[in-house]
Amino acid sequence: MKNPELAALRKAIDQVDQQFLQLLGERGRLAQQVGAVKQAAGEVNFYHPDRESEILRRVMADNPGPFSSEQVAIIFREIISAGLALEQPLQVAYLGPAGTFSQIAAQKHFGRAAVLQPTAGIAEIFRLVDSDQARFGVVPVENSTEGSVNLSLDLLLDYPLQICGEVQLRIVHNLVAKVPISTVRRVYVHYQTRAQCRQWLATHLPQAELVDVASNAVAAERAAADADGSAISTTLAAEAYGLDILVAGIEDNPENTTRFLIIGKIHTRPTGNDKTSLVVAAANHPGSLHALLSPLADAGISLTRIESRPARSAIWEYVFYLDLLGHCQDAAIAPVLDVLAQQASFCRCLGSYPRAVF
Numbered sequence: 383m384k385n386p387e388l389a390a391l392r393k394a395i396d397q398v399d400q401q402f403l404q405l406l407g408e409r410g411r412l413a414q415q416v417g418a419v420k421q422a423a424g425e426v427n428f429y430h431p432d433r434e435s436e437i438l439r440r441v442m443a444d445n446p447g448p449f450s451s452e453q454v455a456i457i458f459r460e461i462i463s464a465g466l467a468l469e470q471p472l473q474v475a476y477l478g479p480a481g482t483f484s485q486i487a488a489q490k491h492f493g494r495a496a497v498l499q500p501t502a503g504i505a506e507i508f509r510l511v512d513s514d515q516a517r518f519g520v521v522p523v524e525n526s527t528e529g530s531v532n533l534s535l536d537l538l539l540d541y542p543l544q545i546c547g548e549v550q551l552r553i554v555h556n557l558v559a560k561v562p563i564s565t566v567r568r569v570y571v572h573y574q575t576r577a578q579c580r581q582w583l584a585t586h587l588p589q590a591e592l593v594d595v596a597s598n599a600v601a602a603e604r605a606a607a608d609a610d611g612s613a614i615s616t617t618l619a620a621e622a623y624g625l626d627i628l629v630a631g632i633e634d635n636p637e638n639t640t641r642f643l644i645i646g647k648i649h650t651r652p653t654g655n656d657k658t659s660l661v662v663a664a665a666n667h668p669g670s671l672h673a674l675l676s677p678l679a680d681a682g683i684s685l686t687r688i689e690s691r692p693a694r695s696a697i698w699e700y701v702f703y704l705d706l707l708g709h710c711q712d713a714a715i716a717p718v719l720d721v722l723a724q725q726a727s728f729c730r731c732l733g734s735y736p737r738a739v740f
C-alpha cells in the first residue's frame with residue numbers, strides 16, 4: 383500500500399543526498415588541490431593531525447543535531463580519511479593480526495582509507511616507523527585497569543620517534559568460540575586481556591586452562607582451530623575466524639579503556655587542546671624529583687600522568703614518563719620545560735600532540 387507521506391520524505395532524502403554528493407565531490411577536489419600544493423612545496427608527509435583535530439572539534443561543537451557529536455565526528459573522520467587518501471596513501475603499522483583492538487584504534491584515529499600494516503609485536507611497529515617502512519604506528523601505552531604497557535614506554539625511549547597523537551578506546555572483551563560454554567576446556571587469551579577479565583574467568587571458567595597468546599586476534603585464530611577451545615577477543619576477530627560471541631562484555635571494569643599513542647616522525651603545531659609527553663631522570667639525591675616537578679606545579683601546568691620505569695642504564699636508576707596538558711610551544715609551557723631540562727639529569731620531549739578528540 384503506497385504511503386504518500388513516506389514517499390515525500392524519501393524524495394526529500396534523495397534530494398539532500400544529491401546535495402551531499404556534490405559537496406563531497408567538491409571537498410575531494412579541494413583535498414586534491416591541497417595535495418598538489420604540498421607536493422609542489424616538497425612536503426614529505428601530507429597528514430596533519432593538528433588540522434584534523436581542529437576540524438573534528440569544530441564539527442562536534444557546531445553539530446546542530448539530531449546526530450550525536452561522536453557520530454558526526456565518526457562521519458567526518460571518514461571524509462577526511464578519504465580526502466587524505468586522494469592526496470597521499472598513508473601506511474600505518476599496528477599490533478596485528480587483523481581483528482585486534484589496535485586495528486580498531488588505528489581505524490578510529492586514521493579512518494578506513496588508511497593502509498594498515500599488521501605486525502607481530504609492538505617492537506616491530508617502532509622498527510617499521512623508524513626505518514620508514516610505515517609512516518605512522520599505533521601502540522598501546524596504558525589500560526585503565528592494568529596500567530602501563532611497559533614495552534611501549536621503553537621503546538619510546540629507545541627510538542628517536544615522536545608521539546603525534548593519541549586514541550582512547552573503550553575495550554569490550556567477549557568470550558568467543560565455536561562450541562557452547564559448557565564444553566569449553568581452554569581459553570586463549572592475551573596476558574593484558576587476562577588481567578582485565580580475571581574475576582570473570584575465576585567465576586565462570588575456574589577449571590579452564592588459560593593459554594597465553596600474542597594478541598586478542600591470535601586468541602581467536604587459535605580458538606577456531608581447537609574443538610574445546612575458546613578465546614577472549616574482539617567482535618571483529620570473532621567474525622574473521624567464524625566464532626560465536628558466547629558472552630559479551632566480560633571485562634571486570636565496565637569503564638575498561640586502553641590509550642594508544644600514534645608514533646611517527648612529525649612535529650605538530652599547537653591547537654589549544656594538546657598534550658606533551660616527556661621522559662626525565664632526576665639527579666640521585668633526596669628531593670630531586672620534587673625539585674623537578676615543582677616548576678610545573680608553580681606554573682599551574684596539569685600533569686595527567688607520571689610513571690617510573692627502570693632506566694636500564696644502571697641498576698636502581700629510574701626515568702619518569704610525564705604527560706602534561708599543553709603544547710611544548712605554548713607560551714605557558716615552553717619556559718617551564720626549559721627549567722625542567724636544566725634541572726633534570728636527563729630530559730627528552732617525546733612529543734606534543736592533539737588530545738584524543740572522541
Ligand SMILES: O=C(O)C(=O)C[C@]1(C(=O)O)C=C[C@@H](O)C=C1
Pocket residue numbers: 413416417428429430431433434437461462463465466469
Ligand atoms: O588541510 C590539509 O592539510 C589537508 O590535507 C586536508 C585534510 C582534510 O581533509 O581536511 C586532509 C588531511 C590532513 O591530515 C588534514 C586535513
